[in-house]
Amino acid sequence: MLNPQITAAAWLRAQPPADLSDPYEILAFMRQAMEDSNEAECGPALPLPVVADVDAGGVPARLYASRVDAPVFIYVHGGGWCYGSIETVDRACRRIADRSGCAVLSVGYRLAPEHVFPAALEDVETVVSYVRKVGAELGVDPSRLAIGGDSAGGQLATVVARRQRDAATPLDLQVLIYPAIDPMTASESYDEVGSYGLDRASMKVAWETYAPDPTTRFTPDVAPLAADLAGLPPTLIITAQYDALRDEGADYADALLAAGVPVVHTRYMGVNHGFARKLAVIDDARVATDQVASYLRAALTF
Template sequence: MLHPQVEVSLAIRRRPSADVLAADPYAQLLFARAAMEESNEAECGPAIPLPVVVDVDADGVPCRLYATGVDAPVFVYVHGGGWCYGSIETFDRLCRRIADRSGCAVLSVGYRLAPEHVFPAALDDVETALAWIRKEGAGLGVDPSRLAIGGDSAGGQLATVAARRQRDAATPLDYQVLIYPAIDPMTASESYDEVGGHGLDRESMRLAWESFVPDPALRFSPDVAPLAVADLTGMPPTLLITAEYDVLRDEGADYADALLAAGVPVVHVRYAGVNHGFARKLVLFDAARAAADHIAASLRAALTF
């Protein structure tokens, strides 16, 4: 059953008019960016104060570092938003809560957005941030030898592709957290037809994929489509979260199954009654606070060694 909090959440954000929808796709993306930023306070609530919240330049990539103590393990967070919107600020409250509850430092990555910057710009920025925190982390008072990555939606896709590339470079990460990750450029799973709507549908996901990777020939390469990887063996242990009323639900579950089949330890949790995007909306969803605390607990368990 769809939770009543979903309807409340959908009423908060400004929706595009028919004129905007009839305009070119770029106008729709700009509208979505502005609407997400405008609704941030109403969706995410007040900021938890932390001892360290500092904006940093990670070799040209804007990031924000959150920490509650010294020598903490590091969780690199890659925000969602269809590769086209979202920001460090719109995920600030979630990152604060994870840092506060986990004891990990959180590095939130402000990667370049499509369609102005298409693939592989965002992935390059995530990898630059990873290299930077490995190099500079000790000087910042954190412990980059214990390093995890995570993200939601489009950020989940970027996070797991970066994790696979780190594996291939023999610099594996210790853990990954994937929150309703975007996995399938074909948008072919049954959940698109079963639960389409509730804030996300096939048309909007196709626009996102096409904006991120305009060249169709690249959309099924391993650096775009995680399930195109021939061998997932050696990927980091994974917490994968899906939502019952989310069109990305089934592809996330398929990816969890593929990781398990490759021998990767996976915990897949489906949150009932909620829709895509719930996890950052801490003031609106009971499930968001539960998910953030679950992520924090899993990071604490995985990185405390």
């Protein structure tokens, strides 16, 4: 049964006015609606000793930390590669930093359609390189480095983790919250769960907007399941019962396990896509965020 708290989320109800017919106007409306819902859905900002906007090699980022020499968790926001921002995951990043003992560096990557593949991927990789080079100057420990993200951010995070493995600079951990994995949108969950804020049509548009060249959608840098997954870092995957991406997240967990990667996969029941950032209105958002923090603390802090 759908958690009744889901209906309190303004972002789920946000619909562009009927008089908006231009796709760019609709996109602008949806971007602003997500930003405008932030305070009501995500709650007040938790104060931390360090909250600082940084230029991470030319990519905007925000650092959250509660102590010096902390491990680093690079976080990549969701939003179909087209919307979302550092601000829309600010509260979740603060909570993770506070409870994990890790520093969190949130990435403000370039969005499509203004910047298509591989722009966002390049931005996240730039931030990883930045942390490795100047982490000590930031007061963090770049030798303990994890990556994660939600939805489109989960896709970017796991692609970067695989590319870091291929470059012989592996990351220590990855956290994928209802990740977008399959550009073909073939999972049965698209048909089963209906539209609780996300459906097949909107995901097809998102994939096509991010990767307009269809030949790229079969490559490992866009489709994570097209890659050899052996040697990827230990992984936490969170999926949601009423989410069109539910089954592809579960399939990715199974594929990682089959490749010998340690995986924890947790499915949150009664909730939909996007629930995890809505700390002020959904109880399970706080539970899921604290699960991420506990996973990071157990693996990276000592």
